[in-house]
Amino acid sequence: MRIDRWTLLLGVSLLLVLAGCATTDEWATWKEHPTHFASGDHFFFSTRNREGGAPRVTREDIAMARDQGWWGKPITVSQEEILGR
Amino acid sequence: MALAVQPTAAMNISGSPHRPALPFRRGLAAVALAALPLLVALPASAAPADGTVLPPEQHTSEKGRLLAERYAPALQALSTKIYHCMPWVEVKRNGIGFYKPKHLDGDLRYLSINLYIDQQPSPEFAAYTIEERASRMFSRYVGPLVRRMSAPAGLLTDPSLDGFTVILEWLKQVASTPEGRPIHETIAAFMDRATAAEYVAGRLQARDLSARARVLGWDGETALGPLRLTSWDDDFVTTYKVSNYQLAPGVSCP
Numbered sequence: 001m002r003i004d005r006w007t008l009l010l011g012v013s014l015l016l017v018l019a020g021c022a023t024t025d026e027w028a029t030w031k032e033h034p035t036h037f038a039s040g041d042h043f044f045f046s047t048r049n050r051e052g053g054a055p056r057v058t059r060e061d062i063a064m065a066r067d068q069g070w071w072g073k074p075i076t077v078s079q080e081e082i083l084g085r
Numbered sequence: 086m087a088l089a090v091q092p093t094a095a096m097n098i099s100g101s102p103h104r105p106a107l108p109f110r111r112g113l114a115a116v117a118l119a120a121l122p123l124l125v126a127l128p129a130s131a132a133p134a135d136g137t138v139l140p141p142e143q144h145t146s147e148k149g150r151l152l153a154e155r156y157a158p159a160l161q162a163l164s165t166k167i168y169h170c171m172p173w174v175e176v177k178r179n180g181i182g183f184y185k186p187k188h189l190d191g192d193l194r195y196l197s198i199n200l201y202i203d204q205q206p207s208p209e210f211a212a213y214t215i216e217e218r219a220s221r222m223f224s225r226y227v228g229p230l231v232r233r234m235s236a237p238a239g240l241l242t243d244p245s246l247d248g249f250t251v252i253l254e255w256l257k258q259v260a261s262t263p264e265g266r267p268i269h270e271t272i273a274a275f276m277d278r279a280t281a282a283e284y285v286a287g288r289l290q291a292r293d294l295s296a297r298a299r300v301l302g303w304d305g306e307t308a309l310g311p312l313r314l315t316s317w318d319d320d321f322v323t324t325y326k327v328s329n330y331q332l333a334p335g336v337s338c339p
Contacts, residue, residue, distance in 0.1 A: 056331045062172045075262060076254060076269035077303040079177065079199050083184035083250065085145045
């Protein structure tokens with residue numbers, strides 16, 4: 001079967017996309033930590049706080065730093081084991 | 086999310102060779118859609134305390150729903166205040182609400198808060214026993230939080246309210262699992278309304294608070310059962326300042 005170049009391009013693109021796909025659990029975890037994508041914020045923090053000046057740390061900076069220092073879903077008790085709705 | 090670009094009936098990957106543009110555009114759209122989250126830098130925690138308060142309709146009893154409706158603005162204010170004034174602390178999703186403690190029978194409604202304390206683990210802290218670590222965290226946070234939680238007018242005398250729960254979680258010093266997952270320690274402190282009222286009124290000292298509370302502990306997911314703690318006055322919450330922290334405009338902290 002002859003594969004035209006457009007199909008090939010689409011197939012390769014799809015493979016690239018799917019290779020980057022996370023599992024459902026991983027997506028749930030990432031959705032709980034959306035600032036994982038906040039590298040733009042990191043850039044702005046760095047430009048706002050140049051060397052030598054007094055740094056200013058906002059609540060958003062702290063959230064960003066916390067999320068960027070986060071290494072995976074922790075092992076911990078779930079709230080549902082302690083409290084009922 | 087990227088899962089949306091998995092091949093579906095709408096995405097014709099067999100594309101007619103006579104109409105190359107269509108599948109090509111679809112391919113581009115798929116790639117663009119997948120890359121969207123990478124390109125759009127979401128503002129970090131743009132909505133303070135968003136999703137931290139359990140909505141009234143998600144309480145499973147009329148008693149819980151009514152409490153949640155009555156004090157909804159106060160709970161949101163509590164969440165926002167913690168977000169800005171205790172920036173090293175994170176209120177968990179649906180972490181604030183009028184929950185039923187699982188170990189108690191009946192529809193007993195405790196105003197509850199579930200916090201992750203973002204602190205660097207240290208060898209000194211790890212050298213303590215779990216009771217000693219829990220006592221330090223209890224002393225540091227439970228009393229001050231109960232004061233804040235009980236602040237809404239009428240709450241402490243509301244007969245529908247049965248008590249308070251403070252859940253504290255922090256990163257454990259020990260190595261993470263072989264898979265690299267960090268392990269957290271958790272304590273849950275429960276106290277009835279009378280105990281909280283006595284403490285807030287100054288009739289119960291901080292050193293007696295832990296004895297009047299029921300405290301359960303967990304090491305990761307493993308229940309440790311009830312813990313016997315000691316407690317004392319600790320002004321950390323009111324005195325600790327994050328270096329160079331700049332409050333958001335219009336926000337003031339006590």
